[in-house]
Amino acid sequence: MRVIPYINQYRLIVQLIGLILLPLGIYFEGGYGVEMAWREKAKQLEEAIAISEKKAGQVNERIKYITVEKIKTVKDVQVVIQDRIREVATKIDQECKVDPEAIKILNDSAKNIKKPTPRPLTLKLSMELHNG
Numbered sequence: 001m002r003v004i005p006y007i008n009q010y011r012l013i014v015q016l017i018g019l020i021l022l023p024l025g026i027y028f029e030g031g032y033g034v035e036m037a038w039r040e041k042a043k044q045l046e047e048a049i050a051i052s053e054k055k056a057g058q059v060n061e062r063i064k065y066i067t068v069e070k071i072k073t074v075k076d077v078q079v080v081i082q083d084r085i086r087e088v089a090t091k092i093d094q095e096c097k098v099d100p101e102a103i104k105i106l107n108d109s110a111k112n113i114k115k116p117t118p119r120p121l122t123l124k125l126s127m128e129l130h131n132g
Contacts, residue, residue: 081109 007014088101 077109081105084108 084105085102088105091101
């Protein structure tokens, strides 16, 4: 600084300004690094959300399919039970007694008839987000 004559006379002021600006520059550089790290983390999370939304759509379709199949099964059982009741209706009405077959039909209608589901629903949750 002694070489440049104009700055030499203000050497103390320039050194103080430099001394103040150096830590401020280091501080702001660190803040910038942290900001970029958080932006990268946010980008990763947005990608994970997009993947999860895609998988959720697939799972929702599967749930919808299983629900429709269960409803069909219940309706099929209802139709069979109603047909059996119509066949036995004359026996029930003839004597004003409850026919044992009517009791059997009632018990059959209360049973929970299950068809085997094509494949159980499974979801794999990524633990990378929790560990990262």
